[in-house]
Amino acid sequence: MATAECRPALARFWANLKAVPALFRASAFRAGSPVSDRSRSSFVFGNVFLHLHSVRVHRWTLRWATTWGLGLITLAAFLIALLTGILLMFYYKPYPAVAYDSIKDIHFVVPTGRFIRNIHRWSANLMVVAVILHMARVFYTASYRRPREFNWVVGMVLLVLTLGLSFTGYLLPWDQLAYWAITIGANIAQSPREVTDALGLTAWFDLGGLQKLLLLGSDEVGEEALIRFYLLHVMILPIALLMLLAVHFWRIRKDGGLARPEDADGRLPAPARRLFPVFTQLPQKTYHLAALVRGRTPAMGPPENTLPSLPHLFYAEAGVLMLSVFICLLLALLSDAPLKELANPAVPENPAKAPWYFLGLQELVSHSAFMGGVGIPALVMIGLGLIPFLDREERGTGDWFGGPGGASLVVRATAFGLGACILLEAFTIRFGWLRQWWPEVPQLAITVANPGTLLALAYAWYSLWVMRRFDSTRAGALALFTCFLCGFVVLTVIGYHFRGPNWDFYWSPSQWPGH
Amino acid sequence: MTHPESTQPTSRLDPERVPRRDFLGLAALWSSLAAGFVALLGILRLPKAAVLPAPSRKFRVEVPESLAPGVPFEPAGRNVTLFRDQQGSVYAISKVCTHLGCIVRTDPAGFHCPCHGSNFDSLGEVLKGPAPAPLAWFAVQRASDGTWIVNEGQTVPQGTKEG
Numbered sequence: 285m286a287t288a289e290c291r292p293a294l295a296r297f298w299a300n301l302k303a304v305p306a307l308f309r310a311s312a313f314r315a316g317s318p319v320s321d322r323s324r325s326s327f328v329f330g331n332v333f334l335h336l337h338s339v340r341v342h343r344w345t346l347r348w349a350t351t352w353g354l355g356l357i358t359l360a361a362f363l364i365a366l367l368t369g370i371l372l373m374f375y376y377k378p379y380p381a382v383a384y385d386s387i388k389d390i391h392f393v394v395p396t397g398r399f400i401r402n403i404h405r406w407s408a409n410l411m412v413v414a415v416i417l418h419m420a421r422v423f424y425t426a427s428y429r430r431p432r433e434f435n436w437v438v439g440m441v442l443l444v445l446t447l448g449l450s451f452t453g454y455l456l457p458w459d460q461l462a463y464w465a466i467t468i469g470a471n472i473a474q475s476p477r478e479v480t481d482a483l484g485l486t487a488w489f490d491l492g493g494l495q496k497l498l499l500l501g502s503d504e505v506g507e508e509a510l511i512r513f514y515l516l517h518v519m520i521l522p523i524a525l526l527m528l529l530a531v532h533f534w535r536i537r538k539d540g541g542l543a544r545p546e547d548a549d550g551r552l553p554a555p556a557r558r559l560f561p562v563f564t565q566l567p568q569k570t571y572h573l574a575a576l577v578r579g580r581t582p583a584m585g586p587p588e589n590t591l592p593s594l595p596h597l598f599y600a601e602a603g604v605l606m607l608s609v610f611i612c613l614l615l616a617l618l619s620d621a622p623l624k625e626l627a628n629p630a631v632p633e634n635p636a637k638a639p640w641y642f643l644g645l646q647e648l649v650s651h652s653a654f655m656g657g658v659g660i661p662a663l664v665m666i667g668l669g670l671i672p673f674l675d676r677e678e679r680g681t682g683d684w685f686g687g688p689g690g691a692s693l694v695v696r697a698t699a700f701g702l703g704a705c706i707l708l709e710a711f712t713i714r715f716g717w718l719r720q721w722w723p724e725v726p727q728l729a730i731t732v733a734n735p736g737t738l739l740a741l742a743y744a745w746y747s748l749w750v751m752r753r754f755d756s757t758r759a760g761a762l763a764l765f766t767c768f769l770c771g772f773v774v775l776t777v778i779g780y781h782f783r784g785p786n787w788d789f790y791w792s793p794s795q796w797p798g799h
Numbered sequence: 800m801t802h803p804e805s806t807q808p809t810s811r812l813d814p815e816r817v818p819r820r821d822f823l824g825l826a827a828l829w830s831s832l833a834a835g836f837v838a839l840l841g842i843l844r845l846p847k848a849a850v851l852p853a854p855s856r857k858f859r860v861e862v863p864e865s866l867a868p869g870v871p872f873e874p875a876g877r878n879v880t881l882f883r884d885q886q887g888s889v890y891a892i893s894k895v896c897t898h899l900g901c902i903v904r905t906d907p908a909g910f911h912c913p914c915h916g917s918n919f920d921s922l923g924e925v926l927k928g929p930a931p932a933p934l935a936w937f938a939v940q941r942a943s944d945g946t947w948i949v950n951e952g953q954t955v956p957q958g959t960k961e962g
Contacts, residue, residue, distance in 0.1 A: 464901065468914060471899040478931050494847075501848045508852065630878065632901045634913035650915035650929050653898055720927050727931040787916030787928075 324594045334598070336533055340590035341597045343552050344544040349684070350425075351542065353604040354418035358446075360608035361411035362525070365449075368404040369518065372397075376456065378514035380507050383458035384626050391623065402616035408450050410611060412641045415446050416772075423671075423765050424694070426681045426758065427543035433672035435535040438528055440669055445525045447641065452517035454639055458510065463627035464636045466505050466513065470496050472649065472657035479654055482728040505629070545682040549589045634785045643779025644772050647709075650787055651717065651734040660736050664768060667744075671765070675757045687758035693750065697763040701770025704742045708735045709778055713789045743767040856952035859942065862889055869921060871905040879937060879949055880905045882921075888960035891949045892923045893935040903934070910934060922957060933957060 291299075300307070310316075315326030325339040344350060375394050377386040390397035419439065422428055428436035451469065455462045477492035486493075501508030536542070545551065591597075624633070638646050648656030680686020685694050712735045718725045746767060751760030784790040785797060860874045862881055872881045878894040894903050894910070901914035909926065910919040917928030924933045938953040939961045947961075 464914065467901065468899045475899075481931070497848065498843075498846055501846065502851045502853060504853050506852070508848070512846075630876065630902060632913050634904075636901065636914045646915070649899065652929055653931065656929075716927065719925060723925070730929075730931070786911050786913055 324592045337593045341593050343589050344548040345542045356604040357608050358414040360605045361407045364407040368400050371400050387457040405621035406615040407612045426686045428672040432539045436672045438532050449521050452513045455513045458627050459624040460633050461624050464632045475653040543682045644775035647775040647779040648736045651736045671761045675761050677758045688754040688756040689759040697766035701767035705771045705774040857950045859946050861946050888962045890960040891937040891939045897932040898930040
């Protein structure tokens with residue numbers, strides 16, 4: 285030291301300059317190289333991006349069958365959509381006269397534009413699929429239970445935001461799909477009028493009209509509407525989604541990581557011999573921490589069956605991220621994002637079909653606008669949101685199809701869910717509904733009793749029956765959620781495959797009459 | 800009468816029935832929340848447009864004298880179908896579906912919505928499908944030069960004809 289201080293300033297300057305890379309690395313990663321268990325821990329909680337994770341993670345969490353990585357795939361798809369979306373914003377112009385042309389430019393002129401737009405479209409689709417499967421995983425492993433009820437509700441809001449982002453996204457190209465989807469969407473927002481009209485309240489309380497006005501900024505679909513949906517798509521919804529994602533991840537940590545069965549330790553096989561050492565020794569008690577943190581701190585409990593997050597968890601996460609990127613790139617290479625003809629306010633497409641994830645809803649609104657577009661979705665959201673607060677049981681947490689009834693109940697609920705939905709739809713397609721039988725029937729009767737509401741009623745009745753039969757709210761929840769998934773699938777398939785021009789039933793699109 | 804609480808000296812840590820500090824603090828908290836709520840309403844006032852930009856709802860059209868009764872006549876660029884009846888009177892029916900706002904297809908038998916399958920008869924009454932109400936009828940007026948003025952902003956009862 286003394287000699288260094290004695291050296292001339294110029295020599296010290298030169299020595300420091302040569303040492304800059306090492307010094308910079310040391311300043312950026314102050315914990316040093318992650319070579320030991322302890323330095324790996326410091327590395328994780330000293331890094332702003334990594335410290336979302338706990339330093340050590342239970343071996344149950346690392347099993348593929350615990351999550352199938354579905355939440356991570358959703359996150360990865362969102363990040364890919366975020367990146368490609370920002371790239372698309374370089375060229376997209378949210379104005380009716382030029383929006384369609386700018387998408388054509390992106391497709392045909394902009395370097396890599398077509399590829400980037402395809403990735404954006406496929407990542408959005410992947411996100412919708414993954415978020416639904418992720419929800420099903422959390423449900424079927426009973427991971428929504430105390431203390432994770434709140435995170436389940438946050439997740440449901442995230443599902444709605446994901447669908448909102450998809451909806452506002454396919455409006456922007458201003459093609460036929462976009463124009464008529466905005467029209468239908470704005471009129472669904474207006475559909476509470478179906479009820480206020482029937483009750484004669486519209487003059488005083490026009491909720492539907494207010495919602496439509498706020499969405500469109502006008503009483504017609506035009507430039508005001510496009511700029512609003514653009515604002516929602518690139519600013520309001522992504523910011524809301526990012527904020528809630530932060531809450532979602534934070535709560536995973538605070539709620540004790542991923543749910544696992546009580547006897548998870550006993551059921552795990554012995555760790556492989558070359559695996560990094562498992563925490564088996566009880567560390568010294570940290571009394572300072574114990575004074576600050578309520579409950580049992582990790583250091584005070586029994587030996588844990590955990591592994592360091594670095595590398596075990598991070599390698600798995602990187603693998604899932606790469607898989608998601610691979611899926612998006614592959615689909616983007618194989619299939620182009622659709623772009624229909626320029627929006628034509630005089631002639632809707634026939635049939636005018638939404639993207640697949642909204643076709644179930646489109647089938648429901650073809651029975652009643654208010655019930656299909658607002659009433660039943662709200663009922664479903666309330667029903668699903670209540671599940672963790674009604675199911676206070678403990679049996680089966682962390683196990684696939686855990687709880688009374690188990691997998692065999694899920695099979696039976698699937699049969700009921702598919703059967704009830706197919707029967708009701710087949711009946712409606714074959715025999716019609718109230719309006720065809722009695723043309724004078726008041727609209728309120730159809731709003732209250734239509735195939736959609738009857739289906740919801742059948743599902744609710746079935747899950748209550750199952751709840752009584754098994755004497756378990758979890759069994760009722762298993763039945764309800766399975767029925768919900770079945771209804772979603774059946775209605776989506778009917779809307780996608782079996783509906784043709786004028787929303788009539790056809791066994792196959794090849795039978796559609798030519799125009 | 801001595802209140803049991805007044806016999807003992809109270810300290811800041813003892814619970815008071817109406818804690819004055821808490822009262823002031825809570826009052827401040829709730830006032831700021833109320834102020835925030837009012838501010839939110841003010842913020843929402845902005846996106847609720849006061850002036851709605853839209854083209855004129857009235858238009859002028861020439862309906863051919865030879866138009867056969869019940870045969871639809873569709874002026875270009877407008878979502879309205881015009882008809883003549885047996886006496887030659889003219890009436891106008893909206894082509895905007897009352898279900899979710901798609902534009903219906905017109906043929907002599909009636910109207911068909913491509914989006915969700917509503918069917919209407921030639922007077923706009925619902926025959927089938929999810930439409931909650933019949934198609935709207937618009938006011939028509941004969942101008943002095945023999946053309947017809949259709950007002951899409953003014954709905955009239957079904958069966959109102961002119962001429």
